[in-house]
Amino acid sequence: MENNIKEVINNIDVPLEKLDQAIEKGMRPEMKKSKKGWKTAIVSSVAGVVLILGSGFISPKLANVLADVPLIGFMYNIAEHDEGLQTALSDDNKVRLNKTVTSNGIAITVEEIVYDGARLNVIFSMPEYMDIAPGFLYVNGRELNTGESLRVLEDQDGFRGLWEFPIDEELPEEFDLTLKFLQVGSIKGEWVFSTPIKRVKNDSHKLVAGQSGKVNGISFGVESVEASTTSTKIKVRFDATSDKLFSEEAGVLNATIMDQNGTPLKVLRQSGRGDDKSTTYTYLTEPLNKNITDIKIAYYFSSFDVERKDIIVPLADTLPQRISQGEMGDLVITDVINQGQEGTLSFYVDSDFPYNNNLTPLDVKSESGESLITEYAHAIGPNKFQVSYQTNVGKPIIHILETPYMEVETSAIVTIPVK
Amino acid sequence: MVKKLQVKSLLSDAKKGNNQAFIELLQEEKVKLYKMAYIYMKNENDALDVVQETIARAYANIHTVKEEQYFATWLIRVLINTALEMIRKNQKIVPLLEQQLEQEQISTNDEKLDLLQAIEQLEEKYKTVILLRYYRDLQIKEIADLIGCPEGTVKTNVHRGIQQLKKYLNKEGELYGEQY
Numbered sequence: 001m002e003n004n005i006k007e008v009i010n011n012i013d014v015p016l017e018k019l020d021q022a023i024e025k026g027m028r029p030e031m032k033k034s035k036k037g038w039k040t041a042i043v044s045s046v047a048g049v050v051l052i053l054g055s056g057f058i059s060p061k062l063a064n065v066l067a068d069v070p071l072i073g074f075m076y077n078i079a080e081h082d083e084g085l086q087t088a089l090s091d092d093n094k095v096r097l098n099k100t101v102t103s104n105g106i107a108i109t110v111e112e113i114v115y116d117g118a119r120l121n122v123i124f125s126m127p128e129y130m131d132i133a134p135g136f137l138y139v140n141g142r143e144l145n146t147g148e149s150l151r152v153l154e155d156q157d158g159f160r161g162l163w164e165f166p167i168d169e170e171l172p173e174e175f176d177l178t179l180k181f182l183q184v185g186s187i188k189g190e191w192v193f194s195t196p197i198k199r200v201k202n203d204s205h206k207l208v209a210g211q212s213g214k215v216n217g218i219s220f221g222v223e224s225v226e227a228s229t230t231s232t233k234i235k236v237r238f239d240a241t242s243d244k245l246f247s248e249e250a251g252v253l254n255a256t257i258m259d260q261n262g263t264p265l266k267v268l269r270q271s272g273r274g275d276d277k278s279t280t281y282t283y284l285t286e287p288l289n290k291n292i293t294d295i296k297i298a299y300y301f302s303s304f305d306v307e308r309k310d311i312i313v314p315l316a317d318t319l320p321q322r323i324s325q326g327e328m329g330d331l332v333i334t335d336v337i338n339q340g341q342e343g344t345l346s347f348y349v350d351s352d353f354p355y356n357n358n359l360t361p362l363d364v365k366s367e368s369g370e371s372l373i374t375e376y377a378h379a380i381g382p383n384k385f386q387v388s389y390q391t392n393v394g395k396p397i398i399h400i401l402e403t404p405y406m407e408v409e410t411s412a413i414v415t416i417p418v419k
Numbered sequence: 420m421v422k423k424l425q426v427k428s429l430l431s432d433a434k435k436g437n438n439q440a441f442i443e444l445l446q447e448e449k450v451k452l453y454k455m456a457y458i459y460m461k462n463e464n465d466a467l468d469v470v471q472e473t474i475a476r477a478y479a480n481i482h483t484v485k486e487e488q489y490f491a492t493w494l495i496r497v498l499i500n501t502a503l504e505m506i507r508k509n510q511k512i513v514p515l516l517e518q519q520l521e522q523e524q525i526s527t528n529d530e531k532l533d534l535l536q537a538i539e540q541l542e543e544k545y546k547t548v549i550l551l552r553y554y555r556d557l558q559i560k561e562i563a564d565l566i567g568c569p570e571g572t573v574k575t576n577v578h579r580g581i582q583q584l585k586k587y588l589n590k591e592g593e594l595y596g597e598q599y
Contacts (some may be wrong), residue, residue: 027475
């Protein structure tokens with residue numbers, strides 16, 4: 001009978017077209033749902049992941065210590081990857097809770113909580129990583145329906161994680177916060193943490209919004225921009241449902257958020273919410289530095305199903321090295337600076353198109369194909385980027401994906417004055 | 420080696436937000452995912468819902484997958500958790516009439532489908548290990564790691580699952596015998 005099990009399952013009919021549609025829908029930004037708990041929240045954070053596109057968030061160089069934990073990827077270094085949060089964590093209004101709740105033998109410790117007006121961050125720990133869901137977040141007793149994301153801070157002797165809850169609505173400067181979890185792994189229980197909390201002092205102020213534009217015939221307008229020393233929150237509303245902004249038919253709406261010179265800002269998170277008429281994207285970027293006078297946002301569509309074209313070439317002995325990638329401009333490696341066992345490679349893209357960190361997935365590999373990257377591409381100027389990689393593994397190979405053709409319409413760029 | 424390189428690169432690209440890379444990663448898995456979902460949910464619509472939700476969760480969390488070799492088992496785990504959650508949720512709202520119709524449909528199936536029907540009727544803990552062991556060809560240790568329980572428990576549940584299947588099929592046989 002054991003042999004027949006596979007056969008009968010293999011004979012189940014598969015509605016392939018519907019299956020592909022289900023996969024596409026699963027990848028689409030979710031509308032805000034009225035379901036409760038983090039089960040929904042996790043789903044609604046999909047939009048964030050769609051457009052954050054990972055780069056610059058992770059430290060692959062730390063990955064080797066995680067060899068025994070296959071489900072966890074790279075560890076997150078707050079100081080390195082989110083200076084604004086680091087600033088918030090040094091504020092007096094940060095709550096040092098350090099409370100452990102044990103339910104049915106499972107202990108969870110909430111160490112620190114910080115709220116900056118745009119996001120609520122919780123640092124927690126547990127003996128080993130297990131899924132925590134469903135979870136609930138209450139502000140003055142009212143449940144908040146919000147997305148959440150989890151990053152790994154430590155995973156050697158026990159697990160330490162960072163939750164981030166984007167806060168889209170105006171909350172009081174001071175409130176009672178309650179976190180409640182009902183299941184950890186497969187074990188049901190109740191873990192409740194409550195504390196009063198105050199917003200950090202981060203010089204939060206609103207910039208002049210209302211700028212409008214049009215991308216692929218879809219009107220959009222900047223609803224609000226809130227700048228502070230810990231983050232920048234930008235809301236942009238599109239007069240279109242989410243399927244017009246993210247689907248096989250429409251393609252994928254992308255943005256490059258940059259300063260007045262065209263240097264991309266680091267986007268920490270992006271989420272999308274909508275109804276049957278409009279969709280609002282909320283971007284959380286790093287705090288603005290003092291030299292920024294304008295924020296520019298350029299919108300453009302990319303195809304949903306991009307034909308993958310790999311370009312693999314050895315790193316040249318003499319630089320600059322020009323790598324052709326068709327219509328979207330050559331990628332030019334200008335220099336490599338070695339320090340210890342790490343190299344920092346600088347490159348630019350010879351194009352008028354406003355590239356950002358996510359559009360330049362340059363990988364440095366060993367001859368055997370292992371990625372040597374220790375820090376993904378991050379912008380250092382307009383269309384100028386740097387990556388870091390391990391240098392003690394032989395001749396480096398450059399692996400890039402040809403950027404698919406995209407263009408920015410003049411009407412799809414808005415400028416928000418900062419000062 | 421070429422394939423390994425390609426898949427490794429796909430995972431890396433998918434983590435960076437390349438949709439096409441994510442879709443390509445799913446190509447080998449999607450049909451198996453659907454079939455597993457179907458065994459849990461017993462109908463096409465719910466199975467597709469489970470797949471959709473699984474993809475949403477996988478898409479949101481792909482950055483947590485360290486290496487390509489873990490992608491398939493990670494995806495299976497996401498699917499199992501999603502299916503079990505959906506079953507728990509649905510248990511409260513399935514109308515009785517629908518259950519009756521489903522059972523009437525089942526009773527008209529031929530002998531080959533009896534085994535499928537028997538697998539569908541298994542308790543979830545047995546269904547999961549039977550699917551992983553005999554459909555996905557995972558070893559006992561791999562199953563134990565995937566569902567987070569001791570190897571001994573997995574062995575016991577595989578054995579009990581098989582016994583339940585045999586019992587179910589024998590019972591059906593007797594039933595048919597009586598009918599004849």
